Amino acid sequence: MTTTARATLQHEDERVRVTRWDFAPGESTGRHVHEYDYVVVPVTDGRIEAIAPDGTVTPSQLRAGESYARPAGGEHEVVNAGTAPLAFVETELKEPAALRRRP
Numbered sequence: 001m002t003t004t005a006r007a008t009l010q011h012e013d014e015r016v017r018v019t020r021w022d023f024a025p026g027e028s029t030g031r032h033v034h035e036y037d038y039v040v041v042p043v044t045d046g047r048i049e050a051i052a053p054d055g056t057v058t059p060s061q062l063r064a065g066e067s068y069a070r071p072a073g074g075e076h077e078v079v080n081a082g083t084a085p086l087a088f089v090e091t092e093l094k095e096p097a098a099l100r101r102r103p
Contacts, residue, residue, distance in 0.1 A: 031075070
């Protein structure tokens, strides 16, 4: 099927983990569950397919610099469905949401 995308840990501390993902066409993150809320910032334009555990495929067009955020708990596999290399930076927010909202 697909080979594994390259994950490069850029920073990690008690509050956040920042990982850069680099994919050749057809490469995948592998199936995973998001432990934390997270923000993704595409480095390049590209097309992905998120594959849910039930096999449902959700295509998305990524645009460099246009971020999106998702809550913890999502389970999927992300595949580079385009014809060019794809990269994005994922920042996971380790602190519970209630703690991040301190005055």
